[in-house]
Amino acid sequence: MKIAVCVKEVPDAGPNRRIDPGTLRMDRSGDRSLNAYDLHAVEQAIRLKDAAGDGEVVLVSMGAAKALESLRKGLAMGADRALLVSDDAAAGSDLVATSKVLAKALEAESPDLVLFGQQATDGDGAVLWAAVADRLQFPVVSQISELEVSGDTITAKRQTEHGYDTIRAALPAVLAVADSLNEPRYPSLKGIMGAKKKPQDTKALADIGLDASEAGDAGSRTTVLGLGEPPSRGETIKIEDEGDAAQKILDFLVERKLV
Amino acid sequence: MSTLVFLEHHGSAIQKGALGVLSKAASLDPDTAGVLVGSGVRDLAAQAGQYGAKTVYVADDPSLASPLPQPRVDVLAALVRDKGLQNVLFGASVLASDVAGGLSARLDAGLNWDMNDLEVRDGALVGKRSALGDTVRADVGWTAEPRLGLIRAGSFEATQSGGDPAVEDVPVSLEGFSTKAELVEHTQEESTGPSIEDADILVTGGRGLGGPEGFAPLEELAAALGGAVASTRAVVDSGWYPYPTQIGQTGKVVSPKVYIGFGVSGAIQHKVGMQTSQVIIAVNKDGNAPIFEFSDLGVVGDLNTVVPQLTALVKERKGS
Ligand SMILES: Cc1cc2nc3c(=O)[nH]c(=O)nc-3n(C[C@H](O)[C@H](O)[C@H](O)COP(=O)(O)OP(=O)(O)OC[C@H]3O[C@@H](n4cnc5c(N)ncnc54)[C@H](O)[C@@H]3O)c2cc1C
Numbered sequence A: 001m002k003i004a005v006c007v008k009e010v011p012d013a014g015p016n017r018r019i020d021p022g023t024l025r026m027d028r029s030g031d032r033s034l035n036a037y038d039l040h041a042v043e044q045a046i047r048l049k050d051a052a053g054d055g056e057v058v059l060v061s062m063g064a065a066k067a068l069e070s071l072r073k074g075l076a077m078g079a080d081r082a083l084l085v086s087d088d089a090a091a092g093s094d095l096v097a098t099s100k101v102l103a104k105a106l107e108a109e110s111p112d113l114v115l116f117g118q119q120a121t122d123g124d125g126a127v128l129w130a131a132v133a134d135r136l137q138f139p140v141v142s143q144i145s146e147l148e149v150s151g152d153t154i155t156a157k158r159q160t161e162h163g164y165d166t167i168r169a170a171l172p173a174v175l176a177v178a179d180s181l182n183e184p185r186y187p188s189l190k191g192i193m194g195a196k197k198k199p200q201d202t203k204a205l206a207d208i209g210l211d212a213s214e215a216g217d218a219g220s221r222t223t224v225l226g227l228g229e230p231p232s233r234g235e236t237i238k239i240e241d242e243g244d245a246a247q248k249i250l251d252f253l254v255e256r257k258l259v
Numbered sequence B: 001m002s003t004l005v006f007l008e009h010h011g012s013a014i015q016k017g018a019l020g021v022l023s024k025a026a027s028l029d030p031d032t033a034g035v036l037v038g039s040g041v042r043d044l045a046a047q048a049g050q051y052g053a054k055t056v057y058v059a060d061d062p063s064l065a066s067p068l069p070q071p072r073v074d075v076l077a078a079l080v081r082d083k084g085l086q087n088v089l090f091g092a093s094v095l096a097s098d099v100a101g102g103l104s105a106r107l108d109a110g111l112n113w114d115m116n117d118l119e120v121r122d123g124a125l126v127g128k129r130s131a132l133g134d135t136v137r138a139d140v141g142w143t144a145e146p147r148l149g150l151i152r153a154g155s156f157e158a159t160q161s162g163g164d165p166a167v168e169d170v171p172v173s174l175e176g177f178s179t180k181a182e183l184v185e186h187t188q189e190e191s192t193g194p195s196i197e198d199a200d201i202l203v204t205g206g207r208g209l210g211g212p213e214g215f216a217p218l219e220e221l222a223a224a225l226g227g228a229v230a231s232t233r234a235v236v237d238s239g240w241y242p243y244p245t246q247i248g249q250t251g252k253v254v255s256p257k258v259y260i261g262f263g264v265s266g267a268i269q270h271k272v273g274m275q276t277s278q279v280i281i282a283v284n285k286d287g288n289a290p291i292f293e294f295s296d297l298g299v300v301g302d303l304n305t306v307v308p309q310l311t312a313l314v315k316e317r318k319g320s
């Protein structure tokens, strides 16, 4: 079983996350790591490969060249190799462009399964898999909280606004997994040491057969027109617990006559 | 302009979110149509007219009975191409997001998501959205047609403007790969006990509780406070706590006087279900957790120490 996992390097959450007001793009200069939701997809891929007894887990990503550092976390967990599509002409890609690049890279890999995380914490789109699946012409199931693979079919359970659906699909398929599907393992020391030696390819757009005009701003169909101030929620208090947090919560409620 | 709104339905009702988007679209563009995709859905067309659709396109076919996205992409793609429609709008949902994403690729059409307002500027649609856990607001646009947009749940009121729509059948022709997924089962958990929507104080447990056993101490705290216990999708999906207690996009929208989250990260889909709480308190051991961006009182700490302490203090104060 060959499993491709789409993973993304994202800026760490916290107050320093911002959109660059000059370029109107995500500021990616600060601390970054592998999108935490994608670890669940990596974990599931490794488990499926282990259960099948053979196969390969390939991480596929589009991002800046330095994103390889973040991909190493997936390799340390147990993925076999990483493929990063990185090109200055791909910066600023929206959904149309990103899905085109990933689908093209995935096509060349011909995997049995393509796994996605449930959302990227920088864009919170939770849509990319559907676009990639359409380009690959694979069936797609998203928000998967339970998954079973048997022969050429997968059976998945997922939550919607109306309860739970169980969906069966034929392989090859695109699957987006929810964070509840599994608990991602921590890489072992051996895994971390071994990760550096695993194959890690960086390819430019031309290497995967795409023209520069198909990605980045040129290949995108959406645009950010301007930034505004977010509505303020008023004063917020943030404290470290020094043994008195419970008392402070109670005082806070009592002052506002809420208990 | 011409605008198409995806009229998601469940059972015999068009979703309120879709009707809200339809009302808004009709107020911006007199040439607004809706599209119904399913099996036995033609009767819903009149309802769409009430909310502003001038035309309702109907794709009614047994092969469209299950709420799966890819057959819907096939129908919408053909319709948008055939009629040369300029805007296609969706009220966000699990299904609508997957339809919109697929359609974006099929038509090479730009998709903006999580928009909570729309306006027309110089004859073209402009969206307003927030990003990065609502810490940033942005105006977003499209550089080509058709323009696709997903609207955050609850952004627009569904308002009746009256009207008798033209109903037009559209052909259904599905791609081979669109029929390779099938719905096997649908289940819905019935609510029992007090509803979280009625509680003044909601003590919410997330995956930080570590397991189903983490809920007993929360129930004790909630009882002491006179509130109820709520949850996140992560813990409901894992079977730690029942679905009717879930707050968020695919759960309930609540507006209690007090929301206290323990081990809840504050993902955007959770936030949309509780952001109108009067007071938001969060206890999380990760100082960078997104929930701190929208908490009135944030405590960086371990819930395992804070919960029992708080329960004891509340009991002491109430003299029990
Ligand atoms: C289409 C879609 C719909 C969705 N609908 C919903 C919805 O309706 N409702 C919903 O809730 N989510 C929904 N989600 C999921 C959402 O994105 C998050 O995955 C989910 O809310 C996370 O739940 P959580 O906060 O419990 O878990 P996590 O994100 O895993 O957070 C756990 C938190 O606990 C903290 N923690 C761990 N141990 C401790 C400790 N000892 N003390 C204190 N803190 C601790 C951690 O720091 C972490 O921040 C949806 C997602 C999608 C894509």
Ligand SMILES: Nc1ncnc2c1ncn2[C@@H]1O[C@H](COP(=O)(O)O)[C@@H](O)[C@H]1O
Pocket (backbone or CB within 6 Å): A006, A007, A008, A035, A037, A038, A041, A060, A061, A062, A063, A098, A102, A115, A116, A117, A118, A119, A120, A121, A123, A124, A125, A126, A127, A128, A129
């Ligand atoms: N640039 C990228 N490269 C590879 N995978 C990505 C990229 N962006 C997003 N993904 C994958 O798509 C999922 C959903 O992303 P999004 O639709 O952007 O929220 C993520 O969880 C990842 O699995």
